[in-house]
Amino acid sequence: MDYIKEKAPPVREERLRACNAYGGSCGNLVEKSKKGCLNGIKRKFSQTQGCQLNLSLAIINTIRDAVVIVHGPVGCGGASLAQAGVNKGFQKLRDSSARGLLWVNTNMGENEVVQGGESRLREAILHAEKEFRPSAIIIVNSCVPAIIGDDIDGVVEQAQKEVKAKIVPVHCEGFKTKIMASAYDAVYHGILRNLVPHEKIVQDEKSELEALQEKYRTSRTVNVLNVSSMSRIDEYELVRLLKAIDLELNILPCYAHPNDFQKATEAALNVSICATHDDYFVEHLKEKYDIPFILRTIPIGVKYTNRWILDIAKFFGAEEAAQRFIDQEVKQLEEAIAPFRDIFKGKRVLIGGGEIRVVANAELLHYLGFEIIGLRAYHYDQFADEMLGEQDIITQIPFNVATGQPFEQANLNHNLKPDLYVGHVNTNVWAAKQGIPVIPLFHQSQLFLGYTGIYEFARRLARILRNPSFNRNLKDNVHLPYFEEWYDKDAFSYIDESELQA
Amino acid sequence: MxxxxxxxxxxxxxxxxxxxxxxxxxxxxxxxxxxxxxxxxxxxxxxxxxxxxxxxxxxxxxxxxxxxxxxxxxxxxxxxxxxxxxxxxxxxxxxxxxxxxxxxxxxxxxxxxxxxxxxxxxxxxxxxxxxxxxxxxxxxxxxxxxxxxxxFVEKKPVKNKKIVNLFGLVPIQDVFWKGNLNVLKDLIQKLGYKVNTFFGEGETIENLKQAGEAHFNIVVSDVYGVKSAKIFEEVHDVPYIVANLPIGPAGTKEFLETVGKALGVDELLVSNVIAEEKARYYSYVERLADVYNDLDFQRYSVVVADANYAPALTRFIADDLGWLPELVVITDILSEDEEKLVAEKFTAFSSGVTPKVVFDTDTSNVSKHFNKAWPRNNNNRYFNAFSPAFVFGSSLDREFADSLGAAHLSVSYPISNRVVLDRAYLGYSGSLRLIEDVIGLLVGSR
Structure with missing residues (x-):
């Protein structure tokens, strides 16, 4: 894969034939996905979702010592307002002097739609430099400048000569794609072109010993690619897991400092916890710098945590040590979880969120004793095929591919009547109003990953199930906005497969 | 700018x-x-x-x-x-x-x-x-x-003299809009009128549909809702008045008098309502007479808010609370005429306090305006510092408050550091809530 010479990456509909509308069984989905025939499914009724720009900001807003420029009308990137009071604390967990989220909007109005917004963008870049002296200025480009043809890269090239901060243009116009996960490619594309050095940095004037030490260190270092929904304690858990096989971690891209990306090439291996988040980045690091990668699974649940560790251990020839560690961890975990198993036994659960996380949680919740009765994923692509295809117990249950679309979720919850909903931010509220106990699928201050993540998740589950009165009371007192007739229809009746591309 | x-x-x-x-x-x-x-x-x-x-x-x-x-x-x-x-x-x-x-x-x-x-x-x-x-x-x-x-609003040639509509208070952008509308409705009802606010508690879309029968429209903003009021007048033949957004006894008295006069309400009724409400207000505020004076709870203040809140809040701080608002930053995008209208609101405070008022949309400029409004300490042994201080603003202004060592309360959008349900800051009752929150912060950090 090499798109780095292009100004912008291809969207995921093209690159991965990803889909965001589907309703059917898990088994059927995997089969269709493998044949590559999910692309082009539409909805006749749809609800809003995120766009590339929103999701790009989920990563970019975490970058320390950077100023974000939203190039567009004044509302674009407005969701950052909700993070303005929160984000600084998370940055400070990585650097006590972090400044938190800073952004500038170029406030494109009717004049700029006619005359172009390039001068505003330039002004905003110079302001960001002068006012904040950041290490990086990251520009997210919205729909309007894209359609009127603002030459973002031209402005950046000129401004870069006058500005010390590294300028990173990210082409993430919302209207370009329905698959908001295209954002990951857009952000990594900007990082690869502007923050990762174009050649491996060769430092001279090192003694032979220093060079050897450096080489050894690199040979034991892995880049672990995090996601913005992870917590700092999740990261500590991953460090713990890989310390057990004597590896050093370089954690990127979320909450990293712009200069941290210079070291991205000084690792023996790139490890993802979410293939659909990282494939674009690791494929390019492989292509350009010959750094191998592992994309296969996410360390959620026993099965996949084991697999995640073993795959990495295998690369370093440390399988035996890893297996010993795993055996010991699993034994301790089993004992710790035993008291909770009665509470979970036979309870029925519906899970919704990012595809990889959802499919891994199905395995985890099954392991804990739950019955999985339905899955919903924000989008679907080839990266979940292995994990979904191998879980025989859920082959027949419904899988709904939907970026949000709470009307389909409400229908499924109404008819399947789960005892628990495990869900993505902004979808949980709708299950709550149906009276269903809810546990968030991720949380930026909680632990989910690795073995301790399994225990903590189980502990939280037991707590939440102990008294779900808040949601139960909601059910009796508030209503969802759908007609009663909607619940009598098939949940997938507005999904239109007529233009399905074979 | x-x-x-x-x-x-x-x-x-x-x-x-x-x-x-x-x-x-x-x-x-x-x-x-x-x-x-x-x-x-x-x-x-x-x-x-x-x-x-x-x-x-x-x-x-x-x-x-x-x-x-x-x-x-x-x-x-x-x-x-x-x-x-x-x-x-x-x-x-x-x-x-x-x-x-x-x-x-x-x-x-x-x-x-x-x-x-x-x-x-x-x-x-x-x-x-x-x-x-x-x-x-x-x-x-x-x-x-x-x-x-x-x-959508139905044409009603015959008007009901006992109904008014009220708008200009922008829902959600005024994070306290729902509680605030309750307060405003309650005040105007005391003058003998039923009020449609369209967004208030217990109202339905029918209130909006029937709004054409109103006798008057009241716009509680110099800049927002005025265009809509003009269209309402043109289509439904209902005149409008602009009244001040009322916070605290001074502002609320003016509000009631303005509305009362426009609607032709008996002056005695208006003054009775004012007297009654004010008496209730002071029956509570009186409690703070001890702590305000024992612990010296007067504060220098900075207000960072929109065109509606900034004048109303600053007046309350100056004329009712007896504090010293020195700088007001109004963060909306306004035309020159609108700026002039809003700026005038700061010129006649009964306390005689005249804060510096600037119009600036940029968050990082707040501290620059402050540096111009109040001298910095150039290592002087004796320095008349901006302390003790209190910043009224949004969540975005917390850092500015920290840089002054000032207490901070989020009152304007965005508010991500507190939960707001039916809390109101308008009128007499709302200003009691505001005092609870403000003085509450001061005693809470003792």
């Missing part, structure tokens, strides 16, 4: 339209825009407005045509038509309103005509062009209101 905005405190026109509709009971927005517009707006309205939440049919439930590249090339009207029809099948609302995003406005989709076809079949579907480049959220508020005043 710059062309770009350093951390703007509002959404775009469509954001304002969606938030206005979200606040209107059982009104459903149908977004005709790219897929992320609604999601972006939903997050900003939920997390940045005191945890307002997704509401009845906002957040991710917002119906949206989610047009993308192909529709932008070939036109999105067909997709919109399909979306309106399917929304009417699934979503249970009393009124449906199509709002448009930048892209469909630029390519020239005629959403208004598409909506009108449904309207002609008797469906309550309305539409307006609200592309984000047309302005900020306040513009969206006026566009939605004026469209509904023109097309």
């Amino acid at each position: 710059s062309n770009f905005i350093d951390r703007p405190r509002y959404l775009c026109t469509m954001g304002g339209a969606v938030s206005t509709l979200k606040a209107l009971p059982r009104a459903i927005s149908i977004i005709h825009a790219a897929a992320g517009c609604g999601g972006n707006i939903g997050n900003a309205l939920n997390g940045a407005a005191g945890y307002l939440g997704s509401g009845y049919c906002a957040g991710l439930a917002l119906p949206s045509s989610n047009v993308y590249e192909r529709d932008i090339v070939f036109g999105g009207e067909e997709r919109l038509e399909e979306q309106i029809a399917s929304t009417l099948e699934i979503v249970d609302g009393d009124l449906y309103f199509v709002v448009t995003g930048c892209m469909v406005d630029i390519i020239g989709d005629d959403a208004v005509s598409v909506a009108r076809r449904f309207n002609q079949q008797g469906k309550p579907v309305f539409a307006a062009e609200t592309g984000g480049f047309k302005g900020n959220a306040y513009n969206g508020y006026d566009i939605v209101l004026s469209t509904l005043f023109r097309e």
